[in-house]
Amino acid sequence: MSALILASASPRRQELLKLLGYPFITQPADILEQKHPQESPSDYVQRLAQEKAMAVLMQSAQPDTAVLGSDTVVVVANEVLEKPVNFEHFQAMMQRLSGRSHQVYTAVCLATANQQWQCCVVTDVTFRELSAEDIETYWASGEPKDKAGGYGIQGLAGKFVTRVNGSYFAVVGLPLYETEHLLKQWLATDSE
Ligand SMILES: Cc1cn([C@H]2C[C@H](O)[C@@H](COP(=O)(O)OP(=O)(O)OP(=O)(O)O)O2)c(=O)[nH]c1=O
DSSP states (O other): OOEEEEOOOOHHHHHHHHHTTOOOEEOOOOOOOOOOTTOOHHHHHHHHHHHHHHHHHHHOOOTTEEEEEEEEEEEETTEEEOOOSSHHHHHHHHHHHTTSEEEEEEEEEEEOSSOEEEEEEEEEEEEOOOOHHHHHHHHHTSGGGGSGGGOOTTTGGGGGEEEEESOHHHHHTOOHHHHHHHHHHHHHHHTO
16 A cells, blocks of 8 residues: 655655545654755755655655655745744745735655655745734734745735735635645556
C-alpha cells in the first residue's frame, strides 16, 4: 500500500489536504528558505516545494512513499515578501500591499523515488487602503507572524481583500484542484 506524506508544519496545509480525502501522515521538512539573488518568484517557490518534498523523501524508509511539499510567497512589484520577522518588517509589508494588487505564488511538488509532479499557481489579490490603525490592530492579533506576506486571507485579513483572481485555496497554502490532479497522476502510475 502506497503512503502519502505531507512535508509541512503548516496547519492550513494539513486542513486543506484533508479535504481531498486521501489518507496521509505529516512530517515537516527542515530546509533553509532563502531566495537566490537572481531567482524569479516562480523558480523560487518551485525550488522550495521540491526541496521540502525531497528532504522528507530522503528520510523515508518505505520505498513506495510519495511526499508532498509546498511553498507560498507573496509578490508585490516582483519583490518577494515572506514571513514578517518583527512589527517594523510587517508594517513595511502592509504599506507595500495597501490599496493595490499583489500576486500569491504557491508551488506544490509531489515526489516519489522515481518521479516528480509539480505545479505553480499564481493568484492576484487586491487589498483596500490600510490605515496605521488597521496595521497595528492586525499585528496585535498575532495572526500575521507565521504567514507569507504577513496576512491570512482566511482570517482577520479577509476584510482587507477587495478582489481575488485565481485560486483562493492556493493563497491559503494549497491549491485543491491542482493538488488533486498531482495525486491522481501519482496514483495512476502507482496502479500500473
Ligand atoms: C498569503 C497567505 C499565506 N498563508 C500561509 C500559508 C503557509 O502556511 C505560509 C507560507 O509559508 P510557507 O513557508 O509556504 O509554509 P510554512 O512555513 O507555514 O509551512 P511548511 O514550509 O512546513 O509547509 O503562509 C496563509 O495561511 N494565508 C494567506 O492568506
